[in-house]
Amino acid sequence: MEKDSLTLSLIVKRAMANVDVEGLKVKTKFYTSLCCGTTAILSVFAFLFLIPFVVDPAISTIxxxxxxxxxxxxxxxxxxxxxxxxxxxxxxxEGCTNAPLRCHQIFVNYTKLPFEEWQKGGVDLESLEWDVGETKFYINTEGCGYPPRVNCSEFAKKYGFSNLGKPFPCYYSKTYPDMVVARYSWDDNLKYLILSLVIPNVLFAVSIGILIYWYCPGCNRSRTPIDTSSYVESFHSKNDDEEEEEYEDESEY
Known part of the structure; x- marks a missing residue:
């Protein structure tokens, strides 16, 4: 009797352990699916947000x-x-979507002489031949940005007002020679473009892939088919019993 009771208790413990494991799997799958769905939705909105603020300016800069x-x-x-x-x-x-009510308009002359050579000395500013004169000067390609990276008051103090006539480094466009900017970095521009394209799309693809793998019957071939034989048998037996009862009632009349 003691052996039987020990065996029965072991069986019950194993069954409870299996139930706990299955319940944990179901909960894990549910919460993971919820996180994947949320991540996919946020990735779409993030990518749509990055298009006008990062992707488009980066492509324009290139x-x-x-x-x-x-x-x-x-x-x-x-x-x-x-x-x-x-x-x-x-x-x-400051702000790329709103219309400017106040603006700083700075015009510059530039020469293709590298600024490093100017810093070395030996070049007279009055003897320089400017390649382009009185052209529009922008802080970046779009001419806008958001604090704290872009502060138009500091920008105006640095290049305008009392600093007129002082040489400073700038970058001109080979495609549009009349366009001159104060800030440019090929590495940073390419980095931001790649990150803004890769991260949201990878998160979206991974999240959707996991959801499809779990919930698309045609995509998960290894899923164990649902055994409906017991349901079919019980359904047929129930119908047979009802038909027999109806036949007995008719025979009594």
Whole structure:
């Protein structure tokens, strides 16, 4: 009797352990599926958000084909304007989606002389021949950005106002020679473009792949088929019993 009771208790413990494992698997699958679905949705919104703020400016920067080495620039005019009619363009704008009500418009001359050579000395500013004169000067390709990376007041103080006529490094576009920017880095631009394209799309693909693998019957061939034989047999036996009862009732009449 004791052996039987021990055997029975072991069987019960194993059954309970199996139930706990199966329950844990079901809970894990549910919460993982919830996380995957949420990740997929957020990845789509993140990618749509990054298109106008990162992807499009990065592609525009690549198409502009800026000179990799900074050249020598000199600011020749600084205009501070207010009102939509007076701010048709702006050298710096905090926020890329709103219309500028106040703007700084800076014009520069630039020469293709590398700024490093200018710093070495031996070059007279008055004797320089400017390749392009009085062209629009932007903080970056889009001419806008968001704090703290972009601060238009600091930008204006650095290149305009009392600093007019002082040489500084700048980058000109080989595609559009009249376009000059203050900030440019090929490595950073390419890095941000790749990250903004790869991370959301990889997260979306992985999340959708896991959900398809679990919940698409045609995609998961290794899934154990559901045994419906017991249900079919019980269904037929129930119908047979009902038919026999109806036959007996009719025979009594």
């Amino acid at each position: 198409l502009a084909d800026y000179e990799s080495q900074p050249v020598t620039c000199v600011a020749v005019e600084h205009v501070y304007a207010e009102g939509l009619s007076n701010c048709s363009w702006s050298s710096c704008r």
